[in-house]
Amino acid sequence: MLNEMDPASLQGTHRPATEAAHAGEIAPRDLGTSVAQPIYQTTVHSFKSLKELDRVQTNPDEGWFYYRNASPNRTAFETTMARLEEAEAAVAAGSGMGAIFIALSAVLKSGDHIIADEKIYGGTFGLLTQQLPKFGIETTLVNTADELAVRAARRPTTRVLYFETLTNPTMQVSDVPALADLARQLNLYSFVDATFSTPVVCRPLQWGADIVLHASTKYIGGHSDAFGGIVAGRADIVKAADLAGRMMGVTQGAFDAWLNVRSLKTLPLRMTAHSQNALKVAEWLEKQPAVGKVLYPGLPSHPQHELARKLMPTGLYGGMLAFELAGGPQALDPFIGALKVVQLVPSLADVTTTLSHPGLTSHRSLSAEQRANIGVKDELLRLSVGIEDLADILDDFEQAFRQL
Numbered sequence: 001m002l003n004e005m006d007p008a009s010l011q012g013t014h015r016p017a018t019e020a021a022h023a024g025e026i027a028p029r030d031l032g033t034s035v036a037q038p039i040y041q042t043t044v045h046s047f048k049s050l051k052e053l054d055r056v057q058t059n060p061d062e063g064w065f066y067y068r069n070a071s072p073n074r075t076a077f078e079t080t081m082a083r084l085e086e087a088e089a090a091v092a093a094g095s096g097m098g099a100i101f102i103a104l105s106a107v108l109k110s111g112d113h114i115i116a117d118e119k120i121y122g123g124t125f126g127l128l129t130q131q132l133p134k135f136g137i138e139t140t141l142v143n144t145a146d147e148l149a150v151r152a153a154r155r156p157t158t159r160v161l162y163f164e165t166l167t168n169p170t171m172q173v174s175d176v177p178a179l180a181d182l183a184r185q186l187n188l189y190s191f192v193d194a195t196f197s198t199p200v201v202c203r204p205l206q207w208g209a210d211i212v213l214h215a216s217t218k219y220i221g222g223h224s225d226a227f228g229g230i231v232a233g234r235a236d237i238v239k240a241a242d243l244a245g246r247m248m249g250v251t252q253g254a255f256d257a258w259l260n261v262r263s264l265k266t267l268p269l270r271m272t273a274h275s276q277n278a279l280k281v282a283e284w285l286e287k288q289p290a291v292g293k294v295l296y297p298g299l300p301s302h303p304q305h306e307l308a309r310k311l312m313p314t315g316l317y318g319g320m321l322a323f324e325l326a327g328g329p330q331a332l333d334p335f336i337g338a339l340k341v342v343q344l345v346p347s348l349a350d351v352t353t354t355l356s357h358p359g360l361t362s363h364r365s366l367s368a369e370q371r372a373n374i375g376v377k378d379e380l381l382r383l384s385v386g387i388e389d390l391a392d393i394l395d396d397f398e399q400a401f402r403q404l
């Protein structure tokens with residue numbers, strides 16, 4: 001086998017300690033295109049000369065030199081995400097929050113101001129209202145469905161209009177083209193977190209947004225085994241976000257990037273199955289006496305169903321929905337305790353069906369009053385509908401409701 005490999009750096013025969021220390025330093029000859037990408041679990045690459053090292057540092061497209069800056073697995077992930085979003089460029093980060101942070105860092109400086117939707121994910125709420133003020137960046141939270149409220153919140157220092165395609169967990173549909181247009185009129189960047197929808201369901205850049213963000217920890221990964229985030233869109237902003245990520249050290253590791261690439265292969269299939277099951281589960285839940293409000297953009301009863309049909313033209317609305325228990329907060333424990341297939345999990349987007357309580361998890365950093373203002377009631381549950389057999393999901397809910 002050895003003669004099929006070119007030794008990359010160690011040449012000739014050496015003593016055992018030297019041979020052992022240099023184990024693995026091989027540069028495979030051209031093997032053709034591998035169907036599955038190898039994992040490049042190396043933090044650094046070696047070079048034959050200073051000139052070669054300088055060339056790669058000056059032109060990152062020509063190779064990789066240090067893991068925090070770029071790695072082959074990350075590049076593979078970023079390239080595919082840019083294609084799926086039809087973005088000029090994309091950069092990965094170590095988590096969804098990392099992606100949001102580097103994207104904002106790309107365009108903001110101390111003294112700047114953000115207008116964000118009041119229903120955003122609790123972690124983003126924490127970043128905007130607790131962390132960024134330490135760096136002199138302020139945020140005003142508004143209902144972005146109210147154009148006048150957005151206009152009224154604008155200051156001379158406002159730079160970004162920030163919202164989510166589908167809000168977590170209240171499932172409000174944002175009017176992406178209208179908000180992207182409003183941002184342009186107000187001379188702001190439009191940033192959209194599309195974690196709940198993925199490029200299979202909705203592509204915000206096509207509707208005029210400047211930047212789309214994903215927690216790839218969720219649907220893009222899809223198996224609860226990888227962490228990551230993506231910033232995609234305008235090349236100038238992505239380049240600045242990439243630089244910020246390198247400096248701040250929020251890089252995605254090779255194995256997580258590799259897992260995200262592996263999962264992208266089935267993203268369209270999974271999103272189709274998630275969406276089909278979720279619509280059926282939402283329709284069924286709406287008919288249950290134990291259930292109050294059901295929030296799913298694919299339901300005709302959803303307040304922005306027509307908007308959802310326009311922005312999600314494939315007829316897929318994703319796997320996320322929320323519902324209230326008619327019995328109020330006291331019904332939560334008996335209901336959750338009776339479930340056998342559906343698991344209580346403080347995350348979402350796994351291939352299995354999982355349930356979470358936003359008040360105690362994703363929106364924990366909000367006060368009870370702030371939660372009430374955005375409709376996150378104590379009896380609200382967020383459901384991430386998986387790709388299992390629909391009948392087993394419904395049977396599990398049915399037997400759990402019977403216990404109430």
Ligand SMILES: Cc1ncc(COP(=O)(O)O)c(C=O)c1O
Pocket residue numbers: 095096097098121123164168193195196214215216217218227228229347362
């Ligand atoms: C909409 C949304 N954006 C961003 C994030 C943050 O992702 P991560 O946990 O990978 O940092 C989450 C996490 O749940 C989310 O739901």
